[in-house]
Amino acid sequence: MSPPPIKLAGKNSPANHQTLTTTAAQDARLLVRETLRISATLASAPLESRSNLQLGHDRLDEDFVGSSFRLICCEEIDGRRWNYVAEPDSVTGTFKKGSFRALGLHSRQPPLDVFKSFVTSYVVPEGFPDSVIPSYVPYMTWRALKHFFGGAMGVFTTQTLLSSVGIARNTAAPGAVAINWILKDGAGRVGKMLFARQGKKFDYDLKQLRFAGDLLMELGAGVELATAAVPHLFLPLACAANVAKNVAAVTSTSTRTPIYKAFARGENIGDVTAKGECVGNIADLLGTGMSILISKSNPSLVTTFALLSCGYVLSSYQEVKSVVLHTLNRARFSVTVDAFLKTGRVPSLQEGNVNENVFSFPWVKDGPVVLGPRFKDAFQEPSVYLALEPLFEKERYVVTYNPSKGKVYALLKDKAKSDDILKAAFHAQVLLHFMRLSYDAQPLSQQQIKDGYSNFVPTAKDLEAYIVESCKMVSHSYGIFKSKAAEQGWMMSEAHLNPGRARLIK
DSSP states (O other): OOOOEEEEOOTTOOGGGOOOOHHHHHHHHHHHHHHHHHHHHHHTOOHHHHHHHHHHHHHHHHHTTTEEEEEEEEEEETTEEEEEEEOBOTTTSSBOTTOOEEEEOSOOOOHHHHHHHHHHHHHSOTTTTTTSOTTHHHHHHHHHHHHHHHHHHHHHHHHHHHHHTTGGGSSSOHHHHHHHHHHHHHHHHHHHHHHGGGTTHHHHSHHHHHHHHHHHHHHHHHHHHHTTTOGGGHHHHHHHHHHHHHHHHHHHHHHHHHHHHHHOOSSOHHHHHHHHHHHHHHHHHHHHHHHHHHHTTOOOHHHHHHHHHHHHHHHHHHHHHTOOOSBOOHHHHHHHHHHHHHHSSOOOHHHHHHTOOOOOOTTSOOOSEEESOOHHHHOSOHHHHHHHGGGGTTSSEEEEEETTTTEEEEEEBTTOOHHHHHHHHHHHHHHHHHHHHHHHHSOOOHHHHHHOGGGOOOOHHHHHHHHHHHHHHHHHHHHHHHHHHHHTTOBOOGGGGOOOSOEEEO
16 A cells, blocks of 8 residues: 655745645644654764754755655665655646655765765775674784885885896986886775775675686786887886786685685685695796796797787686586576576586676676665656555565666565575566566567667566566475575575665665
């Protein structure tokens, strides 16, 4: 049952437009007071912030002078809330175009809090301090001090080394050359720090990040070679190359332990790691020796680099494809559900990992399924949500398809638990399967085929029918899918699916 229309009126409305009854006016004032009370409680803000909040709501009210808006739903992200409202159209019985919008029920964060949140997202793990043990803080404190003194010593050692080999004796002072070299290294460290914000993606999308890091390593090597053609641009090119190579180093270091853990049987991960690093060092030494021998014959630099790069990238691709992980991230979850819907069986660990797409890079936008999105991204018309809401009354999620974006969205409710999130992801894959079957079954023009599935626009009636059919299939097959996945050895956890933090609230 959808909530009744809510009347919002500004205090500056002309008298001849006042049509609200005394009761309706009291309800509107009560709504504003309750909204302000909830906002103050959520934000836990000082008196000054609450004053700003009151002013913010005054400005919002002025936007809706003399209008009747209906509450569609509420949304919460990390304690901050929004109300989604729309203005009914008495003529069509739906809602007026362009009236659908979000009202923020929280005060604007002070600049200091925004800065602290920004810094925290880079220097501590997600979920800190609950996600780590107490000894993590003193360990990282002393580690930071160690690197501080090490970086300071590096300035003097680099300057001495460059002076010793005679590089700085020609045209520049030793100090200037050393500073340029250190700036290059400093840029690399900044890039390493920025990429560390990928956070939990190093745990569940480690194959994709590992391969992306290796591609960046090759890009950095290519930029370094380019300095020979434009030596006057040495510093900017060397900085860019070092950023790319240090980002690659972060991905290699961060994904190394989970990969070795997948290979270890029992409590021998330390031994597996040590032997794996030894193999890498031996291969690196052999490659260095081969390159020294080849360089004596003065081969073409571009040709040699192109051949070696092809070998490096191919080896990297096969390396990550050979890793067999037991967990279901988004890519492997999509593979297993798609195979289950088509064949009735869940692929084995080996099959699922082989068919996983490792070209899904972290900086690429969401794929065809978005888990835990914002309400405004999933719905552009409030009437669509109100029509679907009864179908998911007993579920802790809502699944829909947005034709304008060509994606399936699984919105999570505030009480959604681990199994609810897994079921929402499964339901979204089922709906995507139905949408693709419908797309393939329709006669399409050449332009529609060229545009692809993302521009498929079903009618509102067809979309509702697809969702109803997907609800029936999910209620019947979700338990079967979980059972068969467990039989194949898959470990299912919502954490590896990386759901968004937005939640629908009552």
